[in-house]
Amino acid sequence: MRRSTTLMLLGAALLLPSASAAYSGPKVTISYLHGFTGPDRPVMEGLIKQFNSTHPNIEVKAQAQPWGTTWQQLPSLVASGRSPDVVVINEDQITGFVARGAVSPLTPAELKSAGIDQSRFYGPLFKTADYKGKSYGVPISSVAYVMFYNKDLMKKAGLDPNKPPRTREEFLKAAQACTVDKNGKKAGQDGFDAKNLDTWGVSLYNNWVGSRLAYAAILQNGGSLVDKDENAAFNSPQAASAVQFLVDLVSKYNVARPNSTEEAELAAFSQGKVCMFPSGQWYNDRFEQQKMNYGVAFLPQIGGTKQDAAWGGSSHLTLPKQRAGYDANKRAAALEFINWMTQPAQNLTWTSTGSLPTQAAVASNKKLADQKISGIFSKLSSIYAVSGFPWSGQVLSPFDNAWENAYLGKKPVQQALNDGVSEANKQIGQARKSLQ
Amino acid sequence: MTSTSDQVARQPRQRPAQRVSLVPYLYLLPHAILFLLFVVYPVGYGLYVSFHRWDLLQETRPFVGVEYYRNLFDPSTPQSQFFWQTLKNTLFFTVVSVPLLVISSLGLAVLLHRPIFGRAFFRAVFFLPGILTVSVMGILWRWMFDNQIGLVNAVITQFFHRQPIPFLSTEWLAWIPIVVGTVWWTIGFNMTLYLAALGNISESLYEAASLDGATAWQQFRGITLPLLTPQTLFVVVTTALASLQLYGQSLVITNGGPTRTTQSVIQYITEEGFSNNQAASATAMAFVFGVIMLIFTAAQFRIMARDVQGGN
Numbered sequence: 001m002r003r004s005t006t007l008m009l010l011g012a013a014l015l016l017p018s019a020s021a022a023y024s025g026p027k028v029t030i031s032y033l034h035g036f037t038g039p040d041r042p043v044m045e046g047l048i049k050q051f052n053s054t055h056p057n058i059e060v061k062a063q064a065q066p067w068g069t070t071w072q073q074l075p076s077l078v079a080s081g082r083s084p085d086v087v088v089i090n091e092d093q094i095t096g097f098v099a100r101g102a103v104s105p106l107t108p109a110e111l112k113s114a115g116i117d118q119s120r121f122y123g124p125l126f127k128t129a130d131y132k133g134k135s136y137g138v139p140i141s142s143v144a145y146v147m148f149y150n151k152d153l154m155k156k157a158g159l160d161p162n163k164p165p166r167t168r169e170e171f172l173k174a175a176q177a178c179t180v181d182k183n184g185k186k187a188g189q190d191g192f193d194a195k196n197l198d199t200w201g202v203s204l205y206n207n208w209v210g211s212r213l214a215y216a217a218i219l220q221n222g223g224s225l226v227d228k229d230e231n232a233a234f235n236s237p238q239a240a241s242a243v244q245f246l247v248d249l250v251s252k253y254n255v256a257r258p259n260s261t262e263e264a265e266l267a268a269f270s271q272g273k274v275c276m277f278p279s280g281q282w283y284n285d286r287f288e289q290q291k292m293n294y295g296v297a298f299l300p301q302i303g304g305t306k307q308d309a310a311w312g313g314s315s316h317l318t319l320p321k322q323r324a325g326y327d328a329n330k331r332a333a334a335l336e337f338i339n340w341m342t343q344p345a346q347n348l349t350w351t352s353t354g355s356l357p358t359q360a361a362v363a364s365n366k367k368l369a370d371q372k373i374s375g376i377f378s379k380l381s382s383i384y385a386v387s388g389f390p391w392s393g394q395v396l397s398p399f400d401n402a403w404e405n406a407y408l409g410k411k412p413v414q415q416a417l418n419d420g421v422s423e424a425n426k427q428i429g430q431a432r433k434s435l436q
Numbered sequence: 437m438t439s440t441s442d443q444v445a446r447q448p449r450q451r452p453a454q455r456v457s458l459v460p461y462l463y464l465l466p467h468a469i470l471f472l473l474f475v476v477y478p479v480g481y482g483l484y485v486s487f488h489r490w491d492l493l494q495e496t497r498p499f500v501g502v503e504y505y506r507n508l509f510d511p512s513t514p515q516s517q518f519f520w521q522t523l524k525n526t527l528f529f530t531v532v533s534v535p536l537l538v539i540s541s542l543g544l545a546v547l548l549h550r551p552i553f554g555r556a557f558f559r560a561v562f563f564l565p566g567i568l569t570v571s572v573m574g575i576l577w578r579w580m581f582d583n584q585i586g587l588v589n590a591v592i593t594q595f596f597h598r599q600p601i602p603f604l605s606t607e608w609l610a611w612i613p614i615v616v617g618t619v620w621w622t623i624g625f626n627m628t629l630y631l632a633a634l635g636n637i638s639e640s641l642y643e644a645a646s647l648d649g650a651t652a653w654q655q656f657r658g659i660t661l662p663l664l665t666p667q668t669l670f671v672v673v674t675t676a677l678a679s680l681q682l683y684g685q686s687l688v689i690t691n692g693g694p695t696r697t698t699q700s701v702i703q704y705i706t707e708e709g710f711s712n713n714q715a716a717s718a719t720a721m722a723f724v725f726g727v728i729m730l731i732f733t734a735a736q737f738r739i740m741a742r743d744v745q746g747g748n
Binding site: 072096405 | 489490491492493494507512513514515578579582583584585599602604605606691693694695696707710711712713714716717
């Protein structure tokens with residue numbers, strides 16, 4: 001890992017010089033606040049160093065602090081006119097901050113003069129930071145839900161390990177083929193004991209990570225979390241039918257374990273007990289280190305055939321609102337910084353942290369071609385974040401609860417979703433008032 | 437007790453009024469400043485916030501009176517539903533965990549007060565978990581009680597050949613890892629308090645009692661327990677207050693689930709304030725919860741003062 005990072009930094013440095021400096025004003029110092037505090041921090045610091053050394057008239061001073069701290073501090077920083085010049089905001093927070101007026105829009109003219117070309121990025125990813133027709137941020141980092149699958153186990157079950165399922169029928173067939181009880185009986189056979197599974201088809205579980213699969217299934221079937229008025233709407237017929245199929249995997253087809261937890265399924269997949277493990281792409285490193293024989297595929301269309309979809313998270317470079325009389329040079333320099341940081345060369349460097357490419361030009365880079373995760377690169381434009389409405393907290397918490405109720409069998413699917421929507425809409429009602 | 441209060445009452449009469457100097461107030465000043473700055477001002481400001489529709493980023497923060505307090509008493513709002521449910525959860529945890537924490541730490545202290553082999557080692561063993569952070573302790577007990585791969589379920593399936601019990605996703609059962617984990621985590625502190633108190637009880641009392649033929653249990657009932665009353669009350673009050681402030685354990689072990697049954701009231705207030713961005717609503721809840729804690733503490737202190745006097 002360390003070695004590949006160095007190689008990529010080297011590669012990025014060679015690719016770099018073509019981006020000529022758009023900012024030619026007097027020397028300015030801009031402050032930059034981000035939440036990359038883990039193993040991704042040294043990569044970010046390397047990039048900033050590189051920017052500073054190639055931009056003599058801009059000095060970026062970066063500060064890394066946990067995301068949660070930033071969400072709590074940003075409102076008071078903006079309100080008191082002391083916000084940093086550039087702040088990284090994540091997909092689930094950005095629309096809330098936009099609606100509350102903490103972030104300033106990036107006008108088409110500004111984007112153009114800084115050389116930031118929206119069409120370079122994956123469409124839904126760039127739109128994550130859009131609100132009411134305006135852009136508020138440029139994506140710098142991206143994670144997504146993928147489907148890990150165990151090639152050895154699939155081969156054992158008589159499936160082609162190089163052809164992961166794409167449709168609901170293929171998916172169900174594969175899951176059933178993988179499900180064997182401790183006496184060697186397959187799902188559906190006489191005497192099959194669903195309570196004592198030896199291996200099984202798919203991992204489902206009850207926490208928020210588990211519920212992101214339900215989100216993807218709903219999108220695949222043409223449903224959504226909120227309607228056009230930004231009220232919760234995840235109890236639509238499309239949503240209910242998509243979630244019902246996931247619940248049926250447990251209760252009707254017996255190809256997933258009931259009452260499971262993320263830790264248990266993760267351990268089961270690592271031990272070769274389960275064929276398909278849909279989860280965050282961030283587990284890739286872990287499986288890589290375990291030297292498993294696995295593949296990474298884009299989520300099959302299990303919710304419906306309306307569109308390909310998977311959940312994704314993202315981080316965006318934004319320019320927070322500043323006090324009146326803010327130095328225009330600083331804004332120009334900040335835009336220059338944003339443009340540089342999101343260039344293909346820098347994004348390629350950034351993928352060494354485990355982030356997915358934010359743009360097709362990076363995904364097609366040869367350096368990434370032999371990585372397992374590249375199996376999903378052709379579908380990166382079908383990754384959807386939870387964004388575009390200012391009350392993600394009010395919607396996601398009831399949604400996660402609804403998934404938990406449905407998955408654990410505590411409520412019928414439609415009722416679980418209805419209850420979640422009713423709770424979410426009451427919360428939204430209060431949030432609407434405070435945004436007036 | 438009485439002699440002390442007499443002295444206190446006599447002192448001002450001995451000291452002429454003119455000689456009251458600024459000096460004592462200067463000594464108090466540093467603390468007074470900090471107290472005003474970090475306690476009185478924030479509390480007052482918080483009260484102000486709770487009467488307004490509050491968002492730092494909005495230009496107007498209209499006065500809404502008791503709207504957010506009224507929400508808590510209007511059954512149709514999610515705020516009232518979840519606030520009272522999570523408060524009930526918290527009280528349930530307190531009622532279950534406090535007797536366990538007090539009785540087990542007393543029992544341990546009595547055992548480890550005796551000159552048994554390896555006493556210091558066992559004292560350290562029971563005290564050590566307390567130095568862990570709540571996240572370490574939480575992850576540990578979540579794994580122990582995991583629905584499938586937990587150690588507890590491994591024992592149930594391997595040795596007793598029963599179906600695994602889904603502790604983490606069953607209402608009420610999800611409390612077991614939280615309560616057991618909390619007892620394991622905090623028992624050492626109370627045990628240490630009891631050990632110190634046990635050391636102060638004179639051996640002659642036990643000698644006299646055993647000469648009179650009192651059994652070990654009678655000695656414990658008649659000597660140890662009454663003489664430990666002040667410590668017991670202190671332990672009960674501090675443990676109860678700590679239990680009411682339940683947050684980290686249920687956050688890490690169950691994240692409040694399943695379906696909010698183990699969510700603590702503080703976790704819900706945090707959710708309302710920082711996830712739902714409803715600062716004023718969360719502040720109002722915090723005040724209501726604060727008042728409930730105050731009443732509770734006042735009642736406990738009352739009982740404590742009375743019993744300590746009676747005990748002595």
